[in-house]
Amino acid sequence: MEAMKTTGATAGRPRLSGSTGESPRQEIIREATALFVAKGYAETTMSEIARSAGLRQSSVYYWFARKEHILQALLEENRGSLQVAEALEPAPGSAAARLYAVLHADAVQLCASPLDFYEFERVARSQPQNFGAFFEDYSELHRLAASIIRQGIDAGELRDVDPEAAATAALSLNEGLQRHYRQPLPGLRTYTADDVSALSADTTLASLLRAPDDLPAVRIEAAALSASVDLSTES
Amino acid sequence: MEAMKTTGATAGRPRLSGSTGESPRQEIIREATALFVAKGYAETTMSEIARSAGLRQSSVYYWFARKEHILQALLEENRGSLQVAEALEPAPGSAAARLYAVLHADAVQLCASPLDFYEFERVARSQPQNFGAFFEDYSELHRLAASIIRQGIDAGELRDVDPEAAATAALSLNEGLQRHYRQPLPGLRTYTADDVSALSADTTLASLLRAPDDLPAVRIEAAALSASVDLSTES
DNA sequence: CCAGACTTTCCATAGCTTATCGAAATACTG
DNA sequence: CAGTATTTCGATAAGCTATGGAAAGTCTGG
Numbered sequence: 001m002e003a004m005k006t007t008g009a010t011a012g013r014p015r016l017s018g019s020t021g022e023s024p025r026q027e028i029i030r031e032a033t034a035l036f037v038a039k040g041y042a043e044t045t046m047s048e049i050a051r052s053a054g055l056r057q058s059s060v061y062y063w064f065a066r067k068e069h070i071l072q073a074l075l076e077e078n079r080g081s082l083q084v085a086e087a088l089e090p091a092p093g094s095a096a097a098r099l100y101a102v103l104h105a106d107a108v109q110l111c112a113s114p115l116d117f118y119e120f121e122r123v124a125r126s127q128p129q130n131f132g133a134f135f136e137d138y139s140e141l142h143r144l145a146a147s148i149i150r151q152g153i154d155a156g157e158l159r160d161v162d163p164e165a166a167a168t169a170a171l172s173l174n175e176g177l178q179r180h181y182r183q184p185l186p187g188l189r190t191y192t193a194d195d196v197s198a199l200s201a202d203t204t205l206a207s208l209l210r211a212p213d214d215l216p217a218v219r220i221e222a223a224a225l226s227a228s229v230d231l232s233t234e235s
Numbered sequence: 236m237e238a239m240k241t242t243g244a245t246a247g248r249p250r251l252s253g254s255t256g257e258s259p260r261q262e263i264i265r266e267a268t269a270l271f272v273a274k275g276y277a278e279t280t281m282s283e284i285a286r287s288a289g290l291r292q293s294s295v296y297y298w299f300a301r302k303e304h305i306l307q308a309l310l311e312e313n314r315g316s317l318q319v320a321e322a323l324e325p326a327p328g329s330a331a332a333r334l335y336a337v338l339h340a341d342a343v344q345l346c347a348s349p350l351d352f353y354e355f356e357r358v359a360r361s362q363p364q365n366f367g368a369f370f371e372d373y374s375e376l377h378r379l380a381a382s383i384i385r386q387g388i389d390a391g392e393l394r395d396v397d398p399e400a401a402a403t404a405a406l407s408l409n410e411g412l413q414r415h416y417r418q419p420l421p422g423l424r425t426y427t428a429d430d431v432s433a434l435s436a437d438t439t440l441a442s443l444l445r446a447p448d449d450l451p452a453v454r455i456e457a458a459a460l461s462a463s464v465d466l467s468t469e470s
Numbered sequence: 471c472c473a474g475a476c477t478t479t480c481c482a483t484a485g486c487t488t489a490t491c492g493a494a495a496t497a498c499t500g
Numbered sequence: 501c502a503g504t505a506t507t508t509c510g511a512t513a514a515g516c517t518a519t520g521g522a523a524a525g526t527c528t529g530g
Contacts, residue, residue, distance in 0.1 A: 012507020013495040024507085042277065043361075046488065059508050061489065118353050118414070125418065126278075139422035159447065164424055168415055169408065169438045176407030179353070183360065187374035189399055203404045207442035212394065247478020248524040259478085280516065294479050296518065472530090480523070487516065494509070500502095 019054030025063050028053045029077075032070045033114045041071060041119045068127050075120060075134060081106040082137050085144040087229045095152030096209060097221035102145060103170055104201040105226060110178035111193035117175050142167050149208065158208045170204040254289030260298050263288045264312075267305045268349045276306060276354045303362050310355060310369060316341040317372050320379040322464045330387030331440060331449070332456035337380060338405055338436040340461060345413035346428035352410050377402050384443065393443045405439040 010020055021027055031052035035044040046067060047057045064070045084105040088098040110117050124131035146167035152158035177196040184190040191199070201222070206212050245255055256262050266287035270279040281302060282292045299305045319340040323333040345352050359366035381402035387393035412431040419425040426434070436457070441447050 010507090011497045011505080013509070015508065045486085047486095055507095056509060058489080058491095058510075062507065065489085067488070121418075122275075128421075135421050138420060142423060159441070165426075165430075165434050166438075168423065168426075169412065169434055172411030172415055173404065173408045173438075174411075175414070176409075176411030177404065179410070180403055180407055183356075185373055186370050188377060188403065191400075191403075195400075199400050199404055203401075203408075203442045204438075206394070207438045210447075212445075212447065245478090246476080246526045248480070250479065281518090282516085290478095291480060293481075293518080293520095297478065300518085302517070474528090476525105476527075478523100478525080480521105482520090482522100484519080485517090488514090490513080491511090492509105493511100494507100496505105496507080498503105498505075500504105 015055050015059075017054040021054075024053070024055075025073075028060060028063055029070060029073055033074055036071075036074075036119075037114050041115060041123065066127075068123050068130060071115070071120070071123050072127075072130055074114065075131075081109040082141050082144075084226070084229050085141055085148075088225060089144045089147055091225070093225070094157060094218065094221055095148050095155055096157045096205060096214070096218045097225055099145065099148045099152065099170075099208075100201045100205050100218050100222035101225040101229070102148065103174060103204055104197050104222065105229075106141065106171070107174045107178065107197035107200045108193060110174055111181050111196060116182055117178055142171060145170060152208070157210060159210050161208065166204075166208060169207075170200075173200050173204060250290050250294075252289040256289075259288070259290075260308075263295060263298055264305060264308055268309055271306075271309075271354075272349050276350065276358065301362075303358050303365065306350070306355070306358050307362075307365050309349065310366070316344040317376050317379075319461070319464050320376055320383075323460060324379040324382055326460070328460070329392060329453065329456055330383050330390055331392045331444060331453045332460055334380065334383045334387065334405075334443075335436045335440050335453050335457035336460040336464070337383065338409060338439055339432045339457065340464075341376065341406070342409045342413065342432035342435045343428060345409055346416045346431060351417055352413055377406060380405060387443070392445060394445050396443065401439075401443060404442075405435075408435050408439060 014020075028049060032044070032049045035048055035052060046060055049070070050057045050060045053060070064073070081102070085102045088102055091098060113120075120134065124134040128135070142164075146163040149158060149161075149163040149166050149170075153160055153163065177191075177200045180188070181191050181193055181196040202215065202219075205218055206215055209215060209218070249255075263284060267279070267284045270283055270287065281295055284305070285292045285295045288295070299308070316337070320337045323337055326333060348355075355369065359369040363370075377399075381398040384393060384396075384398040384401050388395055388398065412426075412435045415423070416426050416428055416431040433454075437450065437454075440453055441450055444450060444453070
């Protein structure tokens with residue numbers, strides 16, 4: 001079971017719909033993602049996913065034994081901001097700018113992700129054995145953010161706060177704001193992904209910087225850092 | 236239908252369980268709340284609610300035609316932080332302290348609420364016609380917070396930021412942090428309701444204050460304001 | 471005190487969901 | 501060309517929300 005064929009060669013019983021594209025696994029993930037984005041995870045049924053992918057409801061279970069496994073597969077294709085944090089935590093230079101770059105990258109990724117962070121978290125919590133990676137990544141990101149904050153405090157750039165609590169607040173703000181980007185509340189202004197990412201990083205850094213007037217300079221340095229990380233990732 | 240009896244007088248067919256307490260409506264809300272707190276809204280079934288309340292699954296539908304209506308009734312019993320904002324927005328004195336008091340009260344309420352903010356929001360979004368009050372209250376709270384921020388900018392207490400965006404960030408931080416209080420992520424420190432409320436208000440005010448060193452004084456003044464609002468509400 | 475109305479609960483069940491199982495239909499292998 | 505591996509299908513179990521009608525009481529007017 002769980003064959004790993006990626007080419008479109010036709011083995012097994014043919015579909016009633018006759019459709020025959022790429023790897024069924026990828027096909028299902030792609031269609032499911034579109035439906036999750038449009039309707040949310042809980043409101044999307046396996047029948048709808050099957051119909052979109054061109055097969056029957058029960059056939060989807062050949063590729064994914066549980067609905068959560070589709071979400072899991074989707075999650076594994078969406079790592080990223082952790083890499084930025086891992087690259088920047090030990091890097092030289094201003095801790096404030098590195099923190100800004102990490103938070104901004106994380107917010108961008110939360111906004112760009114096909115699924116709401118809280119939907120991931122909800123499913124991850126109900127299937128801890130399958131989503132260990134989710135929690136590990138999160139706590140690693142938290143640890144790295146707290147470490148950068150500690151560096152900033154030691155260097156005198158940042159106010160003398162509790163690094164762990166500050167990291168929790170910073171990530172919470174990212175998560176809370178991605179929600180406002182993703183699902184604008186009626187009567188409130190709508191924001192772009194860039195808006196909320198800048199708003200989040202600006203707010204956190206303004207709350208931590210010993211000299212808030214340095215914020216514009218921090219932003220500029222962070223932008224340079226982000227660019228350098230992107231380049232080094234490509235190589 | 237939908238009788239309004241609140242006394243425990245027994246009319247109608249008796250229950251198989253023989254139980255006969257207060258108003259069935261209140262009984263159902265109380266038991267459902269406990270289950271929602273323990274397992275979350277989506278994971279709680281009408282059968283479980285019925286069993287806890289001492290009747291059969293379908294009998295619950297006599298009092299609440301839809302599962303969401305139980306949540307709605309629960310929500311209507313939990314207003315509060317809006318009152319603080321309405322009392323303090325036009326009040327005299329430091330805008331920073333009033334903002335701190337409003338944000339702190341909102342965070343405390345989010346933590347004390349029987350249900351996760353995002354679960355409310357999710358259900359409210361799926362039943363907009365029944366949850367209009369939810370969105371109205373939220374946008375009113377947002378408006379009042381933005382107004383206090385604007386006052387603080389005009390008075391020179393706060394940095395010259397966009398009041399609407401700052402209010403969105405402040406409320407987002409409250410919402411994101413209540414999540415960490417309510418469902419601590421594995422590997423991260425756990426926080427009390429007071430911890431996250433102070434952390435949230437501290438962070439927001441630190442990001443907005445022109446002179447972050449004033450934060451301790453702002454905290455003290457805010458505590459006095461909160462006490463005065465509580466007193467005036469009781470009268 | 472009794473007939474009918476009203477209130478509340480129950481049982482049965484429709485229709486939807488996730489998930490399982492065995493059979494069917496094809497390609498691959500020796 | 502027989503046997504095996506792969507993939508899909510149909511049928512169906514078990515659980516969910518919600519509906520409809522019958523049942524079992526209390527309440528009220530005559």
